[in-house]
Amino acid sequence: MSLKKILIVRFSAMGDVALLVPAVKSLTAAHPDVEVTVVTRPKFAPFFYDLERVITFPADIDYTYTGIFGMRDLFRALVKKGDYDLFIDMHSNIRTVILRTLFKMFGTRVIVFDKGRKEKKAWARKDNKITRPLIHTVERYRRAFEKAGFPFTLLNPPYFSLNDSLYAAASDWLTQKKLQKNERWIGIAPFAMHVSKIWPVENYAEVIRNILERTDAKFFMFGGGEKEVRFFESLQKQFPDKIVIAAGVLKLRQEMALMQQLDLMLSVDSSNMHLATLAGIPVLSIWGGTHPDVGFGPFKKGADSVMQISRDELPCRPCSVYGRETCPVGGFPCQTRITAAMVAQRILGRLNN
Structure with a gap:
């Protein structure tokens, strides 16, 4: 059987790249005559490891393949890897336009996915929003x-293909921490790239306290970066036997293996929300300046996976498709009107269903 070779390009953002996994995995399951090569940033390539007939090409577009000439060099490197029957641009930015133009010039069929820019802008504009x-x-x-x-x-779901060694690594880490699952395990991923997505972090201690008053639980902290880890350490000082910091300790796919053992992930609109969703576990995501109906909500999850202030109450929502650093009405009421008691109550209800 001759394989049809498809080349897919998607460089960023992390959540957008992760959301390619369900489509790619479903494609190869339905078409055994297809082989896919995914071109993405090196740090995102692990999302596609161990998927059947899927090859990754880590492209460092920040240092190795920069600018117009970088895209030319990337084109040459890809051509050396083999002949492709089809090029699909799953990003559609200036870099991928250059790349797909080169492939088209040399006879490769090109498909560009519909990003929906116009409809998304209509959602986020200040006046006369169209919120279908x-x-x-x-x-x-x-x-x-x-x-x-x-x-x-x-x-x-689940969509990620994780090998036994990853589950073993996560299990060994839990053993080293002397952690056995005899209570609820709740993940917390409180950070995102933009301020308008971040629920006030001072609320998390109250959420944890409210939950512990009604059920026994441990809370696993996910994220990265020194600032985030310092925040997790401050929570650990308040709840020394209840906070487990996974951030910065486990590798990405080991974290994904750990996520599959959680009873629920509490997150904001972030890549960790998508990872938990694709791992197939229950999610509760808090939405502020962005909106799940723009196309980035928890995939294949219902309304009980989302907490947000309704547009009837705050018609300014969403103020952005991807997030922003300022609030157009001041004070981020889309975030502050969601209380810790509301979040804790929703979590407890989800755990008890």
Whole structure:
């Protein structure tokens, strides 16, 4: 059987790249004659490890492949790897426009996915918003494959392919921490790239306290960076036997293996929300300046996976598609009106269902 070779390009952001996984995994499951090469940033390549007939090409576009000439060099490097029957641009920015133009010039068929820029801008503009729910990003990816002649039905989670060594590494780490699952395990991922996505971090101690008053639990902290770890350490001082810091300790795929053991992940609109969702565990995500109906909500999850102030109460929402650093009305009421008691009550309700 001759394999049809598809080249996919998606450089960033982390959540957008992770959301490619359900589409790619579903594609290869439905089409055994297809081989996929995913070109992405090196730090995102592990999302696609161990997927059947999926090859990764880590492209360092910050140092190795920069600018126009960098895209030329990347094109040459990819061509040396083999012949491709199809190039799918799953990013559609200036870099990928250059790259797809080069492939098209040399005879490779090119498909560009529909990013939905116009509809998304209509959601986020200040006046006369058009807030019709948009299709999910994963569905946009699926439609690009369908447009190329490869229809399929999206599989159900979990989507990541994790080998036994990853589960063993996560298990060994838990053993070293002397952790056994005899209570609820709740993940917390409180940070995101933009301020308008971050629920006030001072609320988390109250959430933890409220939950511990009603059930026994341990809380696993996910994130990265010195500032985030310092915050987690401050929580650990308040709840020394209840806080477990995974941030900065485990590698990405080991964290994903750990996530699959959680009873629930509490997060904001962030890549960790997507990772937990794709890992197939329950999620409660808090939304402020962005909105899940723009196409980035927890994939295949219901309304009980989202907490947000309604647009009837705050018609300024969302003020941005991807997040911003300032609040157009002042004070981020989309975040502050969601209280710790509300979040704790929702978590307890989810755990008890």
